[in-house]
Amino acid sequence: MRQRMVVADPEGKITRASAIYAELRGAILDGTLAPGVRLNVRELSARFDTGLSPVREALNRLAMEGFAAHADNRGFVVSPVSVPELEDLTQARCWVNELGLRRSIALGDAGWEEAVLVACHRLSRTPRERTDGATGPNPAWNAAHKAFHQALVSACGSKWLIDTCSQLFDSAERYRSLARLAGVSRSDPRDEHREIMTAALDRDADRAAALLTEHFQRTAHLVRTVVGNRPG
Amino acid sequence: MRQRMVVADPEGKITRASAIYAELRGAILDGTLAPGVRLNVRELSARFDTGLSPVREALNRLAMEGFAAHADNRGFVVSPVSVPELEDLTQARCWVNELGLRRSIALGDAGWEEAVLVACHRLSRTPRERTDGATGPNPAWNAAHKAFHQALVSACGSKWLIDTCSQLFDSAERYRSLARLAGVSRSDPRDEHREIMTAALDRDADRAAALLTEHFQRTAHLVRTVVGNRPG
DNA sequence: CCGGCCTGATTGATCGATCATTGCTTGACC
DNA sequence: GGTCAAGCAATGATCGATCAATCAGGCCGG
Numbered sequence: 001m002r003q004r005m006v007v008a009d010p011e012g013k014i015t016r017a018s019a020i021y022a023e024l025r026g027a028i029l030d031g032t033l034a035p036g037v038r039l040n041v042r043e044l045s046a047r048f049d050t051g052l053s054p055v056r057e058a059l060n061r062l063a064m065e066g067f068a069a070h071a072d073n074r075g076f077v078v079s080p081v082s083v084p085e086l087e088d089l090t091q092a093r094c095w096v097n098e099l100g101l102r103r104s105i106a107l108g109d110a111g112w113e114e115a116v117l118v119a120c121h122r123l124s125r126t127p128r129e130r131t132d133g134a135t136g137p138n139p140a141w142n143a144a145h146k147a148f149h150q151a152l153v154s155a156c157g158s159k160w161l162i163d164t165c166s167q168l169f170d171s172a173e174r175y176r177s178l179a180r181l182a183g184v185s186r187s188d189p190r191d192e193h194r195e196i197m198t199a200a201l202d203r204d205a206d207r208a209a210a211l212l213t214e215h216f217q218r219t220a221h222l223v224r225t226v227v228g229n230r231p232g
Numbered sequence: 233m234r235q236r237m238v239v240a241d242p243e244g245k246i247t248r249a250s251a252i253y254a255e256l257r258g259a260i261l262d263g264t265l266a267p268g269v270r271l272n273v274r275e276l277s278a279r280f281d282t283g284l285s286p287v288r289e290a291l292n293r294l295a296m297e298g299f300a301a302h303a304d305n306r307g308f309v310v311s312p313v314s315v316p317e318l319e320d321l322t323q324a325r326c327w328v329n330e331l332g333l334r335r336s337i338a339l340g341d342a343g344w345e346e347a348v349l350v351a352c353h354r355l356s357r358t359p360r361e362r363t364d365g366a367t368g369p370n371p372a373w374n375a376a377h378k379a380f381h382q383a384l385v386s387a388c389g390s391k392w393l394i395d396t397c398s399q400l401f402d403s404a405e406r407y408r409s410l411a412r413l414a415g416v417s418r419s420d421p422r423d424e425h426r427e428i429m430t431a432a433l434d435r436d437a438d439r440a441a442a443l444l445t446e447h448f449q450r451t452a453h454l455v456r457t458v459v460g461n462r463p464g
Numbered sequence: 465c466c467g468g469c470c471t472g473a474t475t476g477a478t479c480g481a482t483c484a485t486t487g488c489t490t491g492a493c494c
Numbered sequence: 495g496g497t498c499a500a501g502c503a504a505t506g507a508t509c510g511a512t513c514a515a516t517c518a519g520g521c522c523g524g
Contacts (some may be wrong), residue, residue, distance in 0.1 A: 013485080014303045015507065017292075041476070051509040052286060057292045060249075060413045064296035073515055075476055092392040099327060112472085158325040159317075164396075183253075243516080249475065273506070283479040288507085305485055307506055 017052050021058035023048070028067045028078055031177035035230070039068060039076040066171065077180060083228050086175055090220040093168045097216070098209045100161045102154030104207045108155030113201050119144070119151040120197040137180060142173065148193060152200060152212070174217075178230075179223040186222055221225065248282050253290035255280070260299045260310055261371065261402060263409035264398050267462070271300060271308040296331040297404065315460050318395045318407055322452040325400045329448070332385030332393045337437045339388030351376070353431040369412060374405065379409060383445070384432060404451075410462075411455040418454055 002163050024044075027033040034196035039077035044055045059076045068076045105110060123144040130138045146169055179185070192215045256276075261267040275348035291308045294300035301309045317432045336344060355376040362370045385397050402447055411417070424447045 013305055016369055017507075018304055037455045038475095042474095045509095050508095052477090053288070053508055056285070057288060057507095060289045061296050062295050073476060075247055075516095088390055088392050092396075095331060095393075158320055158323055160233050160326075164324075230391055270505095274504095274505095275478095283477095284507090285478055289477095304504060316474075 012106055016054035018059040019059075020044070020048055020050070020054050021061050023056055023066075024062060025067060028062070030174050031174070031181045033078050035078050035081045035178070037078045037176075039078060041075070065167070067174070067219075081122060081175060081178065081227050081230070086220055086223060088228055089150060089168065090216055091177070093165075093172060093216050094165050094213045096161060096168060097149070097153060100153045100156040100158070100165055101200065101208055101212055102163075103156035103158070104153055104198055104204045105203050105208060107157055112151075112155035116148075116151045116197055116200055117155060119148040122170065122191055123193055124191070137177070141190075146170075146173075148197075152196070172216075174228065175223045179226045181227040184222055184226050186219070188216055192218070241363075243360075248280075248286035249289040252276070252280055253284050253293050253340075256290055257299060258295060259407060260294070260438055261405050262374075263406070263413045265310050267310050267313045267410070269310045271310060273307070280296060297399070299406070313407060313410065313459055313462070314445070318452055318455060318459055320447055321400065321403055321407070323402060325374055325397075325448050326445045328393060328396050329381070329385060329444055332390070332397055333389040333432065333440055333444055334386035334391070334437050335393075337386055337432055337435050337440060343391060344387035347386060348380075348383045348429055351380040352425055355380045355425055356423070357364075362455075369409070378405075380429075384428070404448075407455045407459065408451065409459045414458040416454055416458050418451070424450070 024033070024039075034037075039059055039185075041052055041055050041059070045052050048055065059068055059070070063070040063076060067078050067079055070076050108116075123141070125202070126141045126144045128141045129136055130136055146166075149169055150166060153162055156162065192211065196208055196211045196215060199211055202208075256265070256271075265271075271291055273284055273287050273291070276291075279285050280287065291300055291302070295302040295308060299311055301311050334340065340348075355373075358369055358373045358376045360373045362368055378398075381401055382394070382398060385394055424443065428440055428443045428447060431443055434440075
């Protein structure tokens with residue numbers, strides 16, 4: 001029986017376009033690629049050691065997602081940020097997440113409760129700063145943070161709602177990263193995430209929703225000054 | 233003084249990728265391209281008499297928008313439809329549009345009222361069937377229909393909300409077209425749009441919201457049987 | 465000195481050839 | 495008859511050259 005020549009294949013055959021998309025998306029979300037920066041196709045091709053097509057496909061995807069701006073014949077740019085957009089985004093997050101949370105509280109079973117509990121626990125146990133020597137935000141914390149917020153709405157029963165929460169979270173992540181890079185970070189003396197979790201597990205929908213909304217708005221408020229003072 | 237060689241330019245320099253994107257999007261929305269149909273890149277290149285790159289870019293955009301499905305190394309397909317997705321979509325439309333409508337009723341000024349009134353009037357004056365001899369849906373009616381629904385939420389004050397309503401409307405448009413192609417269309421004896429308009433202009437938020445939700449669900453109900461009986 | 469046209473350089477968009485992967489077909493083998 | 499794998503299209507992905515639009519200076523007439 002001959003062995004297969006290719007071993008590394010199980011489900012993981014990613015195209016260059018997808019790899020570049022993921023890479024650029026991550027860089028935009030964590031602020032490595034600052035808002036307004038030009039996304040020069042040739043330059044990126046060189047950086048990723050690839051042709052033009054995969055890069056353009058990745059950029060098209062990012063543009064449709066809102067993380068890049070595109071004008072025909074004028075190329076791509078990292079989407080600019082602004083206070084009005086931050087307000088709009090925050091408002092949307094409040095609406096959609098509140099709805100998802102209320103429905104999850106109404107519909108969620110024991111499995112949902114456990115998922116929220118675990119996600120909150122993991123989040124609290126994950127350090128915010130990297131632990132591998134380098135400085136900067138801990139990617140694992142970001143992942144745990146998102147996992148917690150997604151767990152809250154995971155039992156709402158609407159795929160659209162869950163996906164929208166995810167997309168909005170990522171859009172907001174960009175603002176959080178920018179604030180962080182500008183030296184603004186939150187002290188979080190009250191451990192808001194735990195408070196939200198407690199209210200959710202108590203099935204106290206009104207309290208949970210109020211805490212969640214407050215959580216979003218508090219974050220937005222911190223970020224606001226930073227965004228307002230940007231050069232771009 | 234020499235004249236300019238190129239005259240047709242004012243703001244209208246569209247790339248092939250964008251043209252193809254618009255074309256394909258329209259074909260998917262009106263059911264010309266049925267759900268599940270393979271979007272073969274070479275074939276499309278030939279049809280549009282163009283190279284591969286613009287087609288791929290267009291397909292990438294459609295995929296991010298949800299109108300095409302894509303798997304690495306397995307190409308593109310017109311997104312499938314299903315009853316669960318229709319339910320999810322309808323639910324989302326109800327939530328988002330109700331919110332937008334309530335806020336517009338609360339915040340809208342006289343200009344908003346007039347815009348709604350005009351949009352409703354235009355909609356009622358536009359024939360559903362084409363008038364140019366050909367049979368089939370009247371594109372102008374579709375446009376007027378969308379314009380009316382967008383007018384309802386246009387004063388909500390949230391760009392995100394307006395954009396989301398637009399995207400959801402288009403997703404639903406696809407289902408409406410499929411139903412129509414299958415011979416199902418609504419009689420609409422009550423002129424629901426006018427009822428909604430009246431309630432909105434009366435600033436009767438609860439009634440307007442209830443009518444709008446009912447409107448969406450009634451449409452979805454009509455479509456449901458058709459989608460359930462599809463081959464795919 | 466200012467505004468506008470021309471020109472070259474830069475960058476974006478497109479093309480068609482080429483490479484890689486998938487999935488089907490075929491045929492040996494059990 | 496069924497299984498499996500090599501071989502073979504068919505199709506998707508990528509490449510680098512080429513075409514085209516935009517942008518930045520520089521030149522000229524006013």
